[in-house]
Amino acid sequence: MLKAAIVGASGYTGAELALMVNKHPELTLSGLYVSANSVDAGKPICELHGKLQGIIDMPVQPLTSVEEVAQQCDVVFLATAHEVSHDLAPTFLENNCVVLDLSGAYRVLSEGFYPQYYGFEHTHSKWLDKAVYGLAEWNEAAIVGADLIAVPGCYPTASQLAIKPLIESNLLDDTQWPVINATSGVTGAGRKATMTNSFCEVSLQAYGVFTHRHQPEISSHLGREVIFTPHLGNFKRGILATITMKLADGVNQQQIAAAFEQAYQGKPIVRLQQDLPKLQNVENTPFCDIGWKVQGQHVIVVSAIDNLLKGASSQAMQCLNIRYGFPMLTSLL
């Protein structure tokens, strides 16, 4: 049994991770942590997340000694803020823990990216160089040997899974940028009290246009420019991404279907659709549903995920399963 710790257990992704670790036959939950000054420190996790009552009653402890926690676990999930993950990961790694980081701190292999988009200097280039991007369906080989896995963001997961097959098969026109319009549930903004997240203020709107951190994450991993427009929707969980792309000359329906089928054959978490996906089919599931329509020289691909699961926690667990050679779907369904 591997001992798994979760740092950042007070948030929504932390709660999902706790449920999955608890259910996993090869893992034992060694500890739940929050930052030392959190108001939640010391409370049972099921008091923060009522749905965990009767399942997990372990307290979330203040993370006072990182070293000590690192020595008591084999694997750690960092469901923490970007800069916190940046700071914590090395200590865990130096203590031979496998780190699954759900923040953006190790997602892009270029230090220069961090001051510009995340507002801090990246000072762990050694580890950044070794980090593996945990887009599970596309990076299995690298994940197998990884000690530091940077689990992709929610929008980047929905977007890349929808676009990558067409890029890999060279089906897109290079001169026009894919246009990604995506709508996320409010859990995407984290568990906190803000006017933006206030029930009475939530209403469909675009935000972070041209400035959202996930745009460069998507661009850098796809290797091409995209236009990414995130929206806040009036629902709790899920992301629906609608992506409009221009096809290369002469590309036909069959080539597109073939590209998707080839990319996701044997990948049970991606469910290719006859029709277009509907958000509720993926809520509370680890799946990514993808459908598309073609007309003339354009293709519209729609993908749907649960932002807290395939967009965060269940993808982290997929990566762990790959890393340790456990059956891919263990504890996911």
Place this chain on the structure above:
Amino acid sequence: MLKAAIVGASGYTGAELALMVNKHPELTLSGLYVSANSVDAGKPICELHGKLQGIIDMPVQPLTSVEEVAQQCDVVFLATAHEVSHDLAPTFLENNCVVLDLSGAYRVLSEGFYPQYYGFEHTHSKWLDKAVYGLAEWNEAAIVGADLIAVPGCYPTASQLAIKPLIESNLLDDTQWPVINATSGVTGAGRKATMTNSFCEVSLQAYGVFTHRHQPEISSHLGREVIFTPHLGNFKRGILATITMKLADGVNQQQIAAAFEQAYQGKPIVRLQQDLPKLQNVENTPFCDIGWKVQGQHVIVVSAIDNLLKGASSQAMQCLNIRYGFPMLTSLL
């Protein structure tokens, strides 16, 4: 034209009041105010409430000199916290303003009530004695001559309009307490950022059981005990109250119908229903819909209002219309 000021214009009821004052042919909006240390001070009201854009762009000003504001208006709406209203009302009254207070500060004609339920000593007994309770359909005669009108709370409005006709007609069994179960939209908690109001945390639940301030407000004005259980619902506006009561011996359907019809004849804001009310029919309207069912010795009465309108702002405006002899529905529809 009467000059009307609104104090507490940054909140949801303040915005509704501003719209109604703006539309009222006999009123001119003389000023919008917030407390001097509010982060909203100085902003145009339409920046706080986007739906007011193109309609009202007056700034909400810090309330630095109450005296000065009082001298510049004929009528003031206090959409402020209980203790703030308690403190402000006398200055306005002494400057000959008519005060429509939407807080609880002058609703119950007993000083002893305030320390217990509102947490402050009432020190304006002179004005408390003169305050008139603004339950518009039941208190017209007193409202006509009033200078200080205490507009009822949202739950008390929905509850009393449903229960009072049966009490006035002596149709209820005295030995059993009416059981009021009511569900309110989240605007009822005000415009602010709290975990309770956070989009992801809102989910149907009871709260304030046996301790909500509206229980004694209802009881004291009905003159009898009630059991009042408020709930928070996953919607923005509206209150639905379901009230279960035991009938006095031998009371029949016809007597109940007669009691309601007599109570609300010529009262256009109360719409008696053949069937039971549905919340969305009253959303964004000044109406109170009431329906009921009888079986054996029990009657169930259901009432529905928009908590921000009949439960606050439009009832205040009804009171103003009554006070000044304007047609009852002016600016309400």
Place this chain on the structure above:
Amino acid sequence: MLKAAIVGASGYTGAELALMVNKHPELTLSGLYVSANSVDAGKPICELHGKLQGIIDMPVQPLTSVEEVAQQCDVVFLATAHEVSHDLAPTFLENNCVVLDLSGAYRVLSEGFYPQYYGFEHTHSKWLDKAVYGLAEWNEAAIVGADLIAVPGCYPTASQLAIKPLIESNLLDDTQWPVINATSGVTGAGRKATMTNSFCEVSLQAYGVFTHRHQPEISSHLGREVIFTPHLGNFKRGILATITMKLADGVNQQQIAAAFEQAYQGKPIVRLQQDLPKLQNVENTPFCDIGWKVQGQHVIVVSAIDNLLKGASSQAMQCLNIRYGFPMLTSLL
């Protein structure tokens, strides 16, 4: 491995049952059925319920020969209309199947009840006499030996679990009827297209007041009269029931707490709360959360369940686990 069939697999409870049977280590899904003339006959279940894609793709077959289906399974779940269940159960029973009926057809052990509340004559008194009411926490002993288990309705489950401990401990005043106000998500109305269920028409309202079938189901199993007022809420899943009761003379807080604790000790599906339950904590879970508040001679108990799970499918599975001696929580979490 027991072979389990599901009749009525096109509905929401059918889909939940299919997921649980699929996950259960002691069950194998032998067939999914719908009535022979259903428009859904022949379709893969994952086409009807998109969330089942990648998990179960078995078609829902037209139920042409009940006899034949009965011979091919050990256990059958009837997620069918009341009269359909009434007609189907005997054939399955005569073929030695264990029947878990999720309809009302065998819930009340009095034939006279059916014409009055369900609109049909009950013609299988032999089986009705043998039917066991599947309120899992209260009826384990009888369920163990049962061949026909009548799984309780959703409202009756939420209501009885909240009231029964107080009745069993003789804590209630006999002269006043418990007042049950409950709000259900729209899935409670089944998977079908009606104006009432239309997205734009759904809005909090009471319905079926004094006439809902669940009132006599609750009354007959509690052995006392109740007033039951169901409401339709603007959410998909879940029931919150708020129950107001008068206590017998001299009953105190400790007695009430003791009654609940004693009733549900060792019953992991009922989670007693320090505070009052919130609906979302039980959504997509098999739990029933119960909390209460006492003041003077009144107690208010609030219970919350997922109407499709503890209110239907997961309670059926609990009964199956009890019936066959499988660990209580198998396939529930």
Place this chain on the structure above:
Amino acid sequence: MLKAAIVGASGYTGAELALMVNKHPELTLSGLYVSANSVDAGKPICELHGKLQGIIDMPVQPLTSVEEVAQQCDVVFLATAHEVSHDLAPTFLENNCVVLDLSGAYRVLSEGFYPQYYGFEHTHSKWLDKAVYGLAEWNEAAIVGADLIAVPGCYPTASQLAIKPLIESNLLDDTQWPVINATSGVTGAGRKATMTNSFCEVSLQAYGVFTHRHQPEISSHLGREVIFTPHLGNFKRGILATITMKLADGVNQQQIAAAFEQAYQGKPIVRLQQDLPKLQNVENTPFCDIGWKVQGQHVIVVSAIDNLLKGASSQAMQCLNIRYGFPMLTSLL
């Protein structure tokens, strides 16, 4: 006073029209009609639309003699299906009524368009030639003299108001098609019971991709190709459209701002935003909110309307006000 009739009064747009006609100081409501075989025929409109109680109780009558109705009114609103409007309009026109058609029957000035996109032959080319497209902010001069006004669709209104200023000012790159992603509330699908509209099935999804009738409506009136992807959202009212466009070489922020300001100066219904629009600000209002962001060679414009008002009924009323020279905002606010 002009006599105004509404055909199709049972639908959501019909109800909004009735409210606005009722409020309009220059109009009198001469009759409400539904098709002769409608189940709603004969019912008071406030029974179909509960929110109209106490405001309008006129019955919706079966439309048996079009001729007769036409002779009794000066203006008619056709809130009817496309083919029904196609058939009805000529009779009203021949009887000298001004026709405001809210369907698609007279929106595109090319007969060939109808069989392909609407499934019927257009047989009234004489009237089609005279029809004026009622995009109020852009077509005032033509509307003034019109007898047949084809009120634009909801998506086309949101889209064109956002795109047209940039086309008129020649700011767009001609080689790339504007990408319109829009999400509509469920009222957009009309007042009817379908599985798609069923509360439990509604969940964010794209639909009608490359095949929606509004695509050619938008394209033909803009005079250029667009890619239009409509989505169904989990809310009742409103449309949010996010439009991504490539700018012509060298176009800068100032030119874009100038184009919008020039286009909508003196047009109070379009509210240009500093930031991006939020859907709830336009719900239950006649406004169209428009905001935009520019980066490099791309602009993203977001527009928001209430689909039943600016996307249908209030735009029809705007057209009527223009047609008759009434103040633009009469009965809109």
